[in-house]
Amino acid sequence: MAPKTEKKLIGVEAACKARCDPTFLPKAHIFKEFSLKDRVAVVTGAYGGLGLEMSLVLCELGxxxxxxxxPAEESSDFSACAEFAKRLDNGSKLTYVQGDVTNQTLISQKIKEIAAQEGRLDVCIAAAGVLGAADGHPCEEYPEAEWKHVLNVNTNGVFFTAQACASAMKEHGNAGSIILIASMSGSLTNRGHAWTAYNTSKSAVIQMARSMACELGADAVRVNxxxxxxxxxxxxxxLLDVKPEQAAKWADANPLGRIGHVHEVRGVVAWLSSDASTFCTGSDILVSGGHHAW
Ligand SMILES: NC(=O)c1ccc[n+]([C@@H]2O[C@H](COP(=O)([O-])OP(=O)(O)OC[C@H]3O[C@@H](n4cnc5c(N)ncnc54)[C@H](O)[C@@H]3O)[C@@H](O)[C@H]2O)c1
Structure with missing residues (x-):
C-alpha cells in the first residue's frame, strides 16, 4: 500500500529532478524538515530542567x-525563555500554564481549550516526573504513599497528558507527534539505587508509547x-548535591565518561517533534551517553 504521507520532492529524487530540469533549483531541504513554524505544542514539567529545555528548542524551531x-507562577528561568522566544521573532511563543498532570479532568480540559483556541495541536511532550526519595527505599519496605505518588505522576500523569493530546490531534486532524519522557531506568536498573517505583513507572511509559503508537498510527499521530x-x-x-561522589560514579558508568547536560536532549526533541522523523513511531530513543551499552 502506498504511504499516506504527502510525497515531497526531496533528497535523491530532488537531485535527479535538478539534473533533468534546469528550472528546478537545488535547495537544501533538511532544515525545513525540522521547522515547527505555525505548530502548537504542549510540554509538561516545563517549570525547569529537561521540560523547559525541550520547550525552548520547540520555540527556536518556530x-x-x-x-x-x-507552581502557580512560572520560574524566572521560564520567563527568561519566554522573553528569549519573543525576541527570536520567528512566530514562536512560550506560555506558562499551571496544571497537575495527575488530574485527568483538568489536564484534558486545559489541553482541549488550547487546541480549540489555536485550532490545532501538533506536538506533545510529557516530561513531568518525580523520583521519590533520592536515597530510595528497599523494595520490601517501599512506603505505600510514595509508591502511589511516583506511579501517579510518572505513569498516570504521562498517560493523561498523552491521551488528551491524542484526542485533540485527532479532533483537529493535523497529525502529530507525542513524546513521552521515560528514562534509561525503564530498561535497566541503576546500580546501587533502590528506586523500584521510579524504574517501574518508567518501564510503563516505554510500553505506553508502543501501545499508543499502534492505536494512533492510522490517524498519523506518532508516539515515541x-x-x-x-x-x-x-x-x-x-542526590548529587548531597553526595557529590555520586557524579563520578555515574560518569564512570558510561563510555563517554560524564553525565549529560540538559541541552544535549535538544537534537532528539527537534527530530522527534518535527517532520524530520515522520516514519518513526513506537520507538524508545536512549540518550544516555551509552550507559545502556555496558
Ligand atoms: N535528569 C535526569 O537524569 C533524568 C533521566 C531520565 C529521565 N528523566 C526524566 O525527565 C523528566 C524531567 O525531569 P528533570 O530531570 O528535568 O527533573 P525536574 O525535577 O527539573 O523536572 C520535573 C518537573 O516535573 C514537575 N512535576 C512533578 N509533578 C508534577 C505534576 N503532578 N504535574 C505537573 N508537573 C509536575 C516538577 O514540578 C518539575 O518541574 C522526568 O520525567 C524525569 O523522570 C530525567
Missing amino acids: AKVYGFDL SISPGHIYTKMTAA
Missing part, C-alpha cells in the same frame, strides 16, 4: 508552546519515548 507545571541517562537537573541534584 512553535507556540504551552508549558505546564505545578525518549529515555535519558544521567543529566544534572533539580531531580538529580537532590
